[in-house]
Amino acid sequence: MNRRFEKRLSFVWLALSAITLAQLALASLGEQDALTPNAAVTSSAIVIALIKVRVVIREFMEVRYAPVLLCRLTDLWMALTGVSLLGSYFVGMALSTG
Amino acid sequence: MTTVASAEPRAGGPDERAGAQERARGVRFVPGQPDMWVFVLFEALVFTSYFTVYVIRRTQSPDLFLQSQAHLDLRVGVFNTLVLLVSSWAVARCVQAAREGSFSAALNNAYLTMLFGFVFLVSKVLEWATEIEQGFGFTTDEFFSFYYFLTAIHFLHLLIGFVVLGVAVYEIRSPARRSQELVETCATYWHTIDFFWVLIFALLYVMR
Amino acid sequence: MRRADGELILLWTLPVLGLIWLSAFLLFPGFVQPMSPAMSAEEVAAFYRDPENLARIRYSMILFNWFAVGLIPILALIVLQIRRMAHRTPIFSYAIIACAAGGPTIFLMANLFWLLAAFRPERDPQQTLMFNDLAWVTFSSQVGFLIAQSVILALAIYLDRHERPVFRPWVAHFNLVVAVLLIPAAFVGLAMEGPIAWDGLLSFWVRNIAIGLWIVVMGLVLAQAITRQRAEDEAMAT
Amino acid sequence: MSAATVRAVPEMPSGSLIRKIAWHWRHDDKRELWIGWWTLVIFYNLYGLLFFLIARTQPPPPPSLAPSEIVQWFDDRHYGLLYGYAFVSIVGGATAIMNATLAYTMRRMSVSRAFAYSYLVIYALATLPGMLIMGVACTVGAMRPDRDPELMSWLYDFAFLSFEGTMGVFLIGSLVWMVAVLLDENRVFPKWFGYLNLCNALTEVVVAPAWIFKRGVFAWDGAIAWWINMAVFVTYTTVFLTLLRKMIVREDFGSGPLPELESDHALEPAGALGAAR
Numbered sequence: 001m002n003r004r005f006e007k008r009l010s011f012v013w014l015a016l017s018a019i020t021l022a023q024l025a026l027a028s029l030g031e032q033d034a035l036t037p038n039a040a041v042t043s044s045a046i047v048i049a050l051i052k053v054r055v056v057i058r059e060f061m062e063v064r065y066a067p068v069l070l071c072r073l074t075d076l077w078m079a080l081t082g083v084s085l086l087g088s089y090f091v092g093m094a095l096s097t098g
Numbered sequence: 099m100t101t102v103a104s105a106e107p108r109a110g111g112p113d114e115r116a117g118a119q120e121r122a123r124g125v126r127f128v129p130g131q132p133d134m135w136v137f138v139l140f141e142a143l144v145f146t147s148y149f150t151v152y153v154i155r156r157t158q159s160p161d162l163f164l165q166s167q168a169h170l171d172l173r174v175g176v177f178n179t180l181v182l183l184v185s186s187w188a189v190a191r192c193v194q195a196a197r198e199g200s201f202s203a204a205l206n207n208a209y210l211t212m213l214f215g216f217v218f219l220v221s222k223v224l225e226w227a228t229e230i231e232q233g234f235g236f237t238t239d240e241f242f243s244f245y246y247f248l249t250a251i252h253f254l255h256l257l258i259g260f261v262v263l264g265v266a267v268y269e270i271r272s273p274a275r276r277s278q279e280l281v282e283t284c285a286t287y288w289h290t291i292d293f294f295w296v297l298i299f300a301l302l303y304v305m306r
Numbered sequence: 307m308r309r310a311d312g313e314l315i316l317l318w319t320l321p322v323l324g325l326i327w328l329s330a331f332l333l334f335p336g337f338v339q340p341m342s343p344a345m346s347a348e349e350v351a352a353f354y355r356d357p358e359n360l361a362r363i364r365y366s367m368i369l370f371n372w373f374a375v376g377l378i379p380i381l382a383l384i385v386l387q388i389r390r391m392a393h394r395t396p397i398f399s400y401a402i403i404a405c406a407a408g409g410p411t412i413f414l415m416a417n418l419f420w421l422l423a424a425f426r427p428e429r430d431p432q433q434t435l436m437f438n439d440l441a442w443v444t445f446s447s448q449v450g451f452l453i454a455q456s457v458i459l460a461l462a463i464y465l466d467r468h469e470r471p472v473f474r475p476w477v478a479h480f481n482l483v484v485a486v487l488l489i490p491a492a493f494v495g496l497a498m499e500g501p502i503a504w505d506g507l508l509s510f511w512v513r514n515i516a517i518g519l520w521i522v523v524m525g526l527v528l529a530q531a532i533t534r535q536r537a538e539d540e541a542m543a544t
Numbered sequence: 545m546s547a548a549t550v551r552a553v554p555e556m557p558s559g560s561l562i563r564k565i566a567w568h569w570r571h572d573d574k575r576e577l578w579i580g581w582w583t584l585v586i587f588y589n590l591y592g593l594l595f596f597l598i599a600r601t602q603p604p605p606p607p608s609l610a611p612s613e614i615v616q617w618f619d620d621r622h623y624g625l626l627y628g629y630a631f632v633s634i635v636g637g638a639t640a641i642m643n644a645t646l647a648y649t650m651r652r653m654s655v656s657r658a659f660a661y662s663y664l665v666i667y668a669l670a671t672l673p674g675m676l677i678m679g680v681a682c683t684v685g686a687m688r689p690d691r692d693p694e695l696m697s698w699l700y701d702f703a704f705l706s707f708e709g710t711m712g713v714f715l716i717g718s719l720v721w722m723v724a725v726l727l728d729e730n731r732v733f734p735k736w737f738g739y740l741n742l743c744n745a746l747t748e749v750v751v752a753p754a755w756i757f758k759r760g761v762f763a764w765d766g767a768i769a770w771w772i773n774m775a776v777f778v779t780y781t782t783v784f785l786t787l788l789r790k791m792i793v794r795e796d797f798g799s800g801p802l803p804e805l806e807s808d809h810a811l812e813p814a815g816a817l818g819a820a821r
Contacts, residue, residue, distance in 0.1 A: 005194055006191065006194065009187055009190050009191055009194070010187070012187075013183055013184070013186075013187040016183050017180055017183055020176055020179045020180060020183070021176065021180075023176070023300075023304055024172060024173065024176045027172055027303075027304055034164065034167075034168055034306070035161070035164050035165060035168065036164070036306070037160045037164065037306055038306040041304070041305070041306045042305045042306050045300040045301075045304035045305045045306075046300055046301075046305065048300065049296050049297050049299070049300035049301075049304075050297075052293070052296045053293040053296050053297060056186060056289055056292055056293045056296065057289070057293065059190075060186050060187070060189075060190045060289045060292070061129060061285075061286055061289045061290075062129040062190075062193075063129075065126055065127060065129075066126060066127065066128050066129065067126045067127075067128060068126070070128060070135060073135075073139060074139075077139060077142050077143065077146070080143075080146060081142075081146045081149070081297070084146060084149075084150045085146075085149055085150060085153055085301075088150050088153045088154045088157070089153050089156075089157060089305075091157075092153065092154050092156070092157025092158065093157045093160070095157070096157050096158055096159075096160065131735055131736075132736070133734060133735035133736035133738070133739060134735075134736075134739060136736035136739060136740065137736065137739030137740065137742065137743065140739075140740060140743050140779075141743055141746075144743065144746075144747070144772065144776060147772050147775075148768060148772065151761055151767045151768055151772075155760075155761060236753075236756065237756060237757070240760060243753075243757070243760065243762060247750075247753065247762065247768070251746070251749070251750065254746065254749060255746075258742070343687075393576055394573055394574070394576060394797055395576045395577060395648055395797075396644075396648065396651065397576045397577070397579075397580055397641065397644045397645055397648050398576065398641075398644070400643075400644035400647050400648065400660075400664055401640040401641040401643075401644035402640070403644075403664060403665075403668070404639070404640035404641075404643050404644055404664055404665075404667070404668035405637065405640045405668075407665055407668035407669060408637070408639075408640065408668045408669070408671050408672065411669070411672060412672070412676065415672075415677075415680075432691065432692040432695055433695065435688075435691075436684065436691065436695050436698075436699070439684045439687065439688070440680060440681075440684050443680050443683050443684050443687075444680050447629075447630065447633050447679070447680070447683060448633050448636075448676060448679075448680065449633060449634065450632075450633045450634060450635065450636030450637035450638075450671075450676070451636070451637045451640065452637070453634060453637050454636075454637025454638060454639075454640045454641070455637070455640070457637075458640065458641055461579065465575065465576065489634055492630040492631070492633045492634045493626075493627075493630045494683075495625075495626040495629070495630065495683035495684075495686060495687045496626050496627070496630070496687075498687075
């Protein structure tokens, strides 16, 4: 197998796993107030998830090497997801508390 | 638009070899059938809409959702994520090996993918069993309705993923078949399940 | 034994079916003088509770159940005749198969509701009334598949490019007339009395006579077509 | 399907629409397919008109209504229900020719006839839970507004649960079509349409909780069980009507691969990505 490519895949996997474990640490840091809504935790969770998704799409799914159109479409979807999740979170929270 | 199609390798035959040459020359290509990407993007939109409905409902009663969420074990979610990431890594290696013609390595990686997919299934079933034992069912409250709905629809995608991996194994096993395009198409499907889970994990286990 | 012989045997089930249908029709006390939708819940309940009626309702509906399914082989024969027509695609024969699956199922549902009403006549009159309504509405208003099979058959005949068509054009015209006669019955929900009500002239008498006539006429033209097919097969064989 | 006798075919007349239609009726080789296609298009439009505007049973009302509110609901749309479902039962049989046309696409593929036949029978049965049972229940409900409210409530549930909850036929039907399209080598439909069938099939699974919930997003009027599913279904239907039209234009009545259209060589993913958005 192509050594360079294989190394790259393994590195990507390590990075993704590290981020996931970091999320575990992050969440256990603020464990005592797990029962209060926390916009920072929520937005970082969503943003980190989208970064991970983008790495999977770019690297594992090889969109990095794909025609520009496909890169744009996947990015467009990620942007849409980010905006609608964060948007509905903040707007919804503002409406329900305000 | 035409760039997608013109670089698209047709299954088997001289076209595919041409595709491999293009790759070697660094020409941009769509991994697998471009058709599978229609599924990925369409299904991704459907999931985005499920997620959005979930977040909106959640903001309507944040306390209820947080209290119920506290009954989930974050470590299980992290374990699930890691397992699916390994399986994604294995299937990416499988594609790469098949591309280079080392089919036994490709086959081993495909089996590895299945193994980790199976570990995910088992851990999910165990997690559901624990929740149900503690008295948290599909109709317990709104959070658990969403929890079971999102994990179950993802589970269903994963079950279909085993059929898809079966196709990949079937292609790799016989020298008479070995359509690189189909192997890549199957891998694309599997990665899609992986990144859906990454989002579900963030929304069900981490978000506050 | 030639293929057409088996088809003739299937066709001869039609007179038997006709007999079943006629006896069931005469036996069911709600048909000879069709039940009015204007009857009150108590009247409907009394109708089912009358011991003489009750036995007749049950036996006639059991017969109707057989009759509905018995029509499927006849539709299959029509499918085979459509296959002999000069079309480019099997779409029309497929469509009649679809009607054969859908139509009798509707008839069976109506049948089921009548039998349910009769099974425990001691039920609350309101419930008996509801089952009775469901039965009559399903039976009368669900003419969709019957209309469709007539229209599709007519289309198939019009588009048959044979020099000697399998069915003559008048069969197609006849089918279209039948389809039109079935339409008013779809509106039974709108009237408690008058010609549209389910015991009325249009929804009951015209509709049912049209269906009966369709069965008789299609039986005769099918017999003619199959006999001709048999003669042609024989001529080819010798 | 014996071969048509060869006849001299006159030129298609220009001018009035009726003369053009008459020409197609007499001479167009694909007239059976076009009858099927137009039936599909007209039917789906009528279906939308009857269910959404005349009977007003879509978008669905909430399952959580009390019996007295259900009586009110039937009362509010009395004539809409009675006329709407009367028309539904008149045109309902048109599904036979529609499904026959779609089954024909599977017969034109390089796959076993089993696919076409299963599709045909599955969708012939789908007409009942898909609309006819609902029509009967709504007609019976509307025709006697003074009926016992408890029974009205039963009729209401019968109507909507039969309509929304019996998705097995559509689930298996979509899967049959998916497998046929993916196995086909005659290029009757592009492969992405096969995958789109899977998306549609999955939404038919998602509607299942409608049997369990009386309120919320999973109930029969919920954001997930109804609105998102409807959006997917409308996209799916629009896509297959477009593809079917293209298939009829390409049809050559042979048994090998269908010829490509000259105008849109290799544009397959373009349309697809457009539909996905």
